Amino acid sequence: MKRWLCAAMAVLVFAQPLDAYLQFSVMRAGQTRALKWQRIPVRWHAADRGAAGVSASEFQATMARAFGTWEAVPTASIAFQFAGFSGAEPFDDDGVSVLGFQDQPDMERVLGATGFLVDTVTGDIVEADIFFNSAFPWSTSAAGDPNRFDLESVAVHEIGHFLGLGHSALGETEVRPEGGRRVLASGAVMFPISFGRGVTHDRTLQPDDIAGVSDLYPDGDFRSQTGIARGRVTRNGGGVLGAHVVAFNPERGELVGGFTLNNDGEFEIAGLQPGPHIIRVEPLDDADVESFFSARNPIDLGFLVTFFNRLFIAPSGGQGETVTVAVRPK
Amino acid sequence: MTRGIARTVVLVVMLVFVGREASAQTGSTPSIRWVEIDLGGGFLSGAPLGTVDANLRANERTAQPYRMFTADHRFERSRQFHARARRLFGERWGVEGGVTIGHPVLRADVSADVEGAPGLAISETVDQYFFDAAVVMAFEELSLGRLVPFATGGAGYLRQLHEGQTVIEHGQLFQAGAGVRYPFVSRAAGLVRTAGLRGDVRGYVLRGGVSVDARPRPHMAISGGVFVGF
Numbered sequence: 001m002k003r004w005l006c007a008a009m010a011v012l013v014f015a016q017p018l019d020a021y022l023q024f025s026v027m028r029a030g031q032t033r034a035l036k037w038q039r040i041p042v043r044w045h046a047a048d049r050g051a052a053g054v055s056a057s058e059f060q061a062t063m064a065r066a067f068g069t070w071e072a073v074p075t076a077s078i079a080f081q082f083a084g085f086s087g088a089e090p091f092d093d094d095g096v097s098v099l100g101f102q103d104q105p106d107m108e109r110v111l112g113a114t115g116f117l118v119d120t121v122t123g124d125i126v127e128a129d130i131f132f133n134s135a136f137p138w139s140t141s142a143a144g145d146p147n148r149f150d151l152e153s154v155a156v157h158e159i160g161h162f163l164g165l166g167h168s169a170l171g172e173t174e175v176r177p178e179g180g181r182r183v184l185a186s187g188a189v190m191f192p193i194s195f196g197r198g199v200t201h202d203r204t205l206q207p208d209d210i211a212g213v214s215d216l217y218p219d220g221d222f223r224s225q226t227g228i229a230r231g232r233v234t235r236n237g238g239g240v241l242g243a244h245v246v247a248f249n250p251e252r253g254e255l256v257g258g259f260t261l262n263n264d265g266e267f268e269i270a271g272l273q274p275g276p277h278i279i280r281v282e283p284l285d286d287a288d289v290e291s292f293f294s295a296r297n298p299i300d301l302g303f304l305v306t307f308f309n310r311l312f313i314a315p316s317g318g319q320g321e322t323v324t325v326a327v328r329p330k
Numbered sequence: 331m332t333r334g335i336a337r338t339v340v341l342v343v344m345l346v347f348v349g350r351e352a353s354a355q356t357g358s359t360p361s362i363r364w365v366e367i368d369l370g371g372g373f374l375s376g377a378p379l380g381t382v383d384a385n386l387r388a389n390e391r392t393a394q395p396y397r398m399f400t401a402d403h404r405f406e407r408s409r410q411f412h413a414r415a416r417r418l419f420g421e422r423w424g425v426e427g428g429v430t431i432g433h434p435v436l437r438a439d440v441s442a443d444v445e446g447a448p449g450l451a452i453s454e455t456v457d458q459y460f461f462d463a464a465v466v467m468a469f470e471e472l473s474l475g476r477l478v479p480f481a482t483g484g485a486g487y488l489r490q491l492h493e494g495q496t497v498i499e500h501g502q503l504f505q506a507g508a509g510v511r512y513p514f515v516s517r518a519a520g521l522v523r524t525a526g527l528r529g530d531v532r533g534y535v536l537r538g539g540v541s542v543d544a545r546p547r548p549h550m551a552i553s554g555g556v557f558v559g560f
Contacts, residue, residue: 144391146391170386171386172386172396172398172444182389183389184388184389184396185386185387185388185389185396186386186387186389187385187386187387187398195389196389198391199389199390199391200391201387201393206387246384246398248384248398248399248401250382250384250401250403250438250542251540251541251542253382253383253384253385255384255386255398274496274497275492275497275499276436276438276454276492276540278384278399278401278438278440278452280384280398280399280443280447282445304447305443305445305446305447306447307440307447307450307452308452309450309452310452310453310454311436311438311452311453311454311493313454313492313493313494313496313497314497315494315496315497316496316497318496320494320496321493321494
């Protein structure tokens with residue numbers, strides 16, 4: 001078992017990508033509504049049992065740090081409150097958000113998952129639960145344990161889902177001879193495939209994660225102080241669905257990604273720091289397409305990596321020039 | 331950046347102050363206390379702005395960058411135009427201030443893509459303004475006929491606007507150079523005291539503004555123009 005997938009399970013809702021960073025959403029009467037919490041602070045409970053090598057109190061402390069990581073994003077207004085230990089199981093539809101271990105040996109590639117109970121009219125998240133698969137070895141060591149997965153890193157990822165974020169495609173992988181993929185590198189905590197054992201980098205959010213949560217829960221000046229890249233990805237004149245579009249800010253070294261989300265090949269990346277950006281378009285071939293889009297979407301993977309032929313200037317508030325990138329087939 | 335601008339302003343004020351002191355010292359030659367207006371143009375050399383990698387986090391326990399692609403940035407050579415006002419306080423000293431406007435192309439050469447995308451050059455045109463003040467020192471004793479050499483040095487404020495003019499970048503500039511003046515007219519009375527041609531070569535160091543590695547960057551500039559003294 002060499003491959004580990006951090007899956008987001010959107011239960012009881014029809015989920016489809018809404019925007020950059022793949023926010024979860026619900027469709028109602030033709031209207032798309034992003035899944036998000038309306039009642040802040042968000043109360044959460046920790047399951048009152050641990051797993052091998054992780055006590056219940058260590059688990060709770062680790063979750064608190066992971067929530068704190070998202071809470072500390074200065075451009076997002078989100079807050080959490082630990083409501084106590086609970087004997088309830090994650091994924092009980094009881095209106096109480098519970099995080100805890102569950103033994104799921106049959107889910108041999110799933111380190112953890114998040115499920116929601118939502119109001120399908122408003123898109124409000126009513127409950128979100130996270131389970132961590134205790135079939136895997138876990139560590140809460142500050143320095144990481146080379147033989148165990150870092151609980152805090154995976155928790156930061158799952159809490160991104162808990163907030164309503166989907167997966168980011170900012171990463172590079174290689175196919176393993178025995179099947180599955182191995183991560184070579186990633187540019188977002190919300191990349192769907194976890195780092196290996198002992199790697200603790202995902203305790204820290206990356207610019208793509210920060211842009212995503214700030215777009216979903218914007219704090220005061222976020223929209224007026226960051227810019228939006230909008231445009232199209234085309235192939236032979238038609239739109240490309242599911243292309244991964246990345247904006248790189250060379251002055252800050254930051255990468256923020258988005259996707260083309262309809263058959264016209266339109267994309268939008270919000271939360272870009274003002275200034276020049278290099279826009280790169282690639283096929284969604286570094287993870288299972290199902291990690292990002294539902295299987296019924298015909299995602300085009302048959303084109304070459306292509307750069308926008310100009311520097312894109314993100315304004316301070318609002319949208320920059322419209323970007324059109326014409327890709328060529330492989 | 332704000333502190334940097336503040337330092338520049340202080341420096342400019344000091345230059346003006348020094349100039350006034352020079353005026354007091356050379357008050358015995360009021361006949362050449364005139365103001366010159368100088369209009370002209372020239373070229374500003376290109377300059378490297380730095381190379382930066384678009385990095386992901388490698389799947390290693392120690393923090394290692396994993397390069398997705400690299401981009402080498404530079405400003406291309408550009409034409410620029412200037413307008414300066416100069417106050418002379420004698421045969422030797424003067425101060426000048428002015429604005430220089432250019433539209434250099436910011437170019438990024440993208441290469442080494444991890445998925446083999448071919449390299450390409452992408453660009454934008456930046457509106458660039460130098461607002462500067464300088465001390466001017468003339469060397470009459472080295473003149474060749476009417477050709478009078480001079481040296482100059484000063485500092486100022488750098489303002490750059492990206493395309494669309496919605497994003498402004500600020501910085502400082504420092505410059506030193508030398509050139510020659512060739513007056514066609516030179517008289518002690520009348521509205522126009524002097525008029526002629528002027529050319530110089532300056533070295534600039536720009537700090538801040540558009541940059542990817544935050545390092546000061548040198549430029550050379552050559553310019554010429556006409557001046558009229560009142």
